[in-house]
Amino acid sequence: MNSKRKVLVIGLDGFSPELMLSLTKRGVMRTVGGLLKKGAWGTLLSSCPPITGPAWVSFATGKNPGKHGVFDFVKPEKSLSRLRIVSSRDIVGTTFYELLERAGKKCVLINLPISHPPRLKEGVVIASLTSPSPESNYPRWIRSRVPELKEYRIAPNSSLLLRGKRKEYVRDIRELEAVRFRVAARALKEVEWDFFFLLFSGTDLVQHVLYDKLLEGSQDEVVREALSLYSDIDSYINELLRMVPKETITILMSDHGFKAFKGIFYVNEWLRQRDYLKAKVREEEEAPFTLFPESKKATRSLPGFAAKLAFTLMKTPLRRLSPVGMRLLGRLGFRISASMEVDVRRSRALMPTTEAMGLYINDDERFEDGIVSAEEARSLKEELLESLREVKIGGGEPAFKEVLDGLKLYRGRMARMGPDIVFRLGNYGVRKSIYPGTLWRGTPPSAIEHEEEGIIIAFGEGISAKRIRASIMDIAPTVLEIMGVTPPPDLDGRAIPQIVG
Numbered sequence: 480m481n482s483k484r485k486v487l488v489i490g491l492d493g494f495s496p497e498l499m500l501s502l503t504k505r506g507v508m509r510t511v512g513g514l515l516k517k518g519a520w521g522t523l524l525s526s527c528p529p530i531t532g533p534a535w536v537s538f539a540t541g542k543n544p545g546k547h548g549v550f551d552f553v554k555p556e557k558s559l560s561r562l563r564i565v566s567s568r569d570i571v572g573t574t575f576y577e578l579l580e581r582a583g584k585k586c587v588l589i590n591l592p593i594s595h596p597p598r599l600k601e602g603v604v605i606a607s608l609t610s611p612s613p614e615s616n617y618p619r620w621i622r623s624r625v626p627e628l629k630e631y632r633i634a635p636n637s638s639l640l641l642r643g644k645r646k647e648y649v650r651d652i653r654e655l656e657a658v659r660f661r662v663a664a665r666a667l668k669e670v671e672w673d674f675f676f677l678l679f680s681g682t683d684l685v686q687h688v689l690y691d692k693l694l695e696g697s698q699d700e701v702v703r704e705a706l707s708l709y710s711d712i713d714s715y716i717n718e719l720l721r722m723v724p725k726e727t728i729t730i731l732m733s734d735h736g737f738k739a740f741k742g743i744f745y746v747n748e749w750l751r752q753r754d755y756l757k758a759k760v761r762e763e764e765e766a767p768f769t770l771f772p773e774s775k776k777a778t779r780s781l782p783g784f785a786a787k788l789a790f791t792l793m794k795t796p797l798r799r800l801s802p803v804g805m806r807l808l809g810r811l812g813f814r815i816s817a818s819m820e821v822d823v824r825r826s827r828a829l830m831p832t833t834e835a836m837g838l839y840i841n842d843d844e845r846f847e848d849g850i851v852s853a854e855e856a857r858s859l860k861e862e863l864l865e866s867l868r869e870v871k872i873g874g875g876e877p878a879f880k881e882v883l884d885g886l887k888l889y890r891g892r893m894a895r896m897g898p899d900i901v902f903r904l905g906n907y908g909v910r911k912s913i914y915p916g917t918l919w920r921g922t923p924p925s926a927i928e929h930e931e932e933g934i935i936i937a938f939g940e941g942i943s944a945k946r947i948r949a950s951i952m953d954i955a956p957t958v959l960e961i962m963g964v965t966p967p968p969d970l971d972g973r974a975i976p977q978i979v980g
């Protein structure tokens with residue numbers, strides 16, 4: 480394609496096809512609704528697991544995690560008990576924006592997860608989720624060129640959510656995104672660019688709390704506040720589109736979708752009950768136990784008295800809780816579970832984080848304190864794959880849609896560093912927490928997690944209204960081709976024909 484073309488990518492984190500269609504139909508997102516009529520659009524398949532960190536790295540590299548080496552927001556540092564946050568240094572290989580820069584193109588990246596420290600020399604990189612601070616912006620002169628950066632934030636005030644102030648929390652996210660938009664609008668005008676990337680994270684944050692309610696079209700005041708976030712973002716998209724030159728190709732996309740699950744399966748507790756994993760009691764100062772609402776009565780009472788009581792009790796170590804207190808909670812419809820944590824040095828297999836959506840075998844080849852020999856690890860994996868595929872919960876439903884062997888799922892020389900077993904979720908989400916005796920539970924409270932299918936809408940000169948079904952790994956070669964740079968042969972993604980022609 481024409482090498483003079485510019486590309487604008489606007490990301491809406493976690494925006495699902497269902498929510499997009501619902502909000503455009505209800506008139507909450509009129510700009511997006513209009514784009515659906517004139518552009519090519521469809522579903523964009525996320526990485527496996529469909530988690531923000533690895534998904535955006537698959538976007539940036541056009542490769543599967545077996546090649547780029549990012550499987551989670553964290554990475555075991557020679558031990559499954561030492562997890563450190565990943566940075567752009569952990570990305571194996573070259574990103575497409577580096578290739579663009581080598582071809583003389585100017586790139587601007589605003590809030591691209593795992594883009595710090597900057598891998599661009601000439602371009603502009605504004606802080607994202609894994610940056611050390613909101614001031615981690617590159618290069619230094621960007622602060623004077625974009626004064627709006629003074630107010631720029633990466634994350635909302637989550638203490639509002641913890642204190643139950645959900646409406647204020649959503650409003651805080653709206654303010655954060657308003658600043659992000661002003662930063663982007665200023666950068667579009669003041670900075671020279673050929674490729675421009677901007678991600679709105681607020682959609683993901685709000686959906687983790689309200690996804691089911693947003694889909695239901697609830698008239699709750701918190702939901703109404705959240706809907707305003709979507710109409711804000713819709714108007715920001717409209718303004719950005721009016722600012723870019725006519726020959727720009729624009730791609731609107733998300734990194735994964737969302738789903739309200741029927742319940743939660745506690746993977747590490749399943750391993751503990753079968754003796755693959757040992758747990759230890761948490762330190763007293765950390766939340767020592769959790770209350771599970773077991774009946775409708777408990778949910779009804781949650782906002783008031785019970786919530787207050789639960790909060791007080793959360794701070795009370797379990798052994799100090801009186802039998803009277805236990806009985807009282809039981810009558811209110813709650814069950815108490817002590818929360819334990821994985822004793823890594825005594826465990827043969829474990830799920831290190833909820834986001835991992837998979838298991839690592841604690842082998843002594845990869846991990847210094849591993850307790851499983853290489854030979855044992857192979858048979859242990861087979862044994863686990865077989866029994867996990869058989870797990871039925873709820874009314875006899877399989878706990879997972881699929882249980883995959885990591886070495887078959889991932890291709891590339893980093894595949895061995897990822898999880899040995901990866902879950903594809905069906906009707907149940909997974910959590911790493913251990914509440915002895917609780918293998919799974921149904922909702923409430925809601926179990927909202929990421930899902931595989933995100934969205935893509937592409938429009939601009941030469942793109943007609945067609946349907947797309949593509950993978951997040953296809954974006955890198957697509958952008959390269961639009962901008963006249965030949966994609967390297969080792970990419971897993973392919974340029975999307977409905978976009979590049």
Ligand SMILES: [Zn+2]
Pocket residue numbers: 492493530531532683734735
């Ligand atoms: Zn995400």
